[in-house]
Amino acid sequence: MNVIEINKALSNETRLKILNWLKSPEENFPPHKDLGHFNDGVCVQYIKEKTGLSQSTISHFLSLMQKAGLITPTRHGKWTYYKRNEQMIKSYLQYLSKEL
């Protein structure tokens, strides 16, 4: 776990929002047409639409968050779904509580 990398990932309004939206996808995104669930998270397209930023920017943001370990991608056909990595988030919070 790289705390600085995580803090950087969390130093942006949009990325914080994305992480928050992913806590309850059913409340924040329309249902996926192919899958009937959010088990693997939400596709890039929906996240892009909700933020209003460009596809490349969102892809980049998700990549940053993934490298920091905050989210995990799963590929289903041509879609990539991203979901929160609760284990990493928990470890991060525990670390901060101790070390900060």
Next chain:
Amino acid sequence: MNVIEINKALSNETRLKILNWLKSPEENFPPHKDLGHFNDGVCVQYIKEKTGLSQSTISHFLSLMQKAGLITPTRHGKWTYYKRNEQMIKSYLQYLSKEL
């Protein structure tokens, strides 16, 4: 409390270290010649020496951390002492634990 501002302040190795050193000044810094205690924290000079960075950079870093609310300055004569703002740090951790 501005979470993004705080996260930015915590996105740098040196600044994280400073915040950590300030948890136990007696273990990390020499005693102040004028005061016999660390009640108001540590002077800029000592922090500068411990990091090896320039005076202006350290002053700038401390200013960033202060604006984020993480530390508090106290002036004693020509020295400025900085100490942790435990209340803000606690609020920040509580916020993260809930909202992240």
Next chain:
DNA sequence: AAAACATATCGATAAATCTCGATTTATAAA
């Protein structure tokens, strides 16, 4: 009042981040 010292601010350059549109890659549909 002048000199010395600690800190803050200014100005500048290099590096990193933000954001976009264009292109490429991977997969699915026709």
Next chain:
DNA sequence: TTTATAAATCGAGATTTATCGATATGTTTT
């Protein structure tokens, strides 16, 4: 096998951050 769609990567300009030396400000000592 061509076409369409989703996502990733590339290249670039604008903005922000890192870092320094020089200068300014405030305080103390001489």
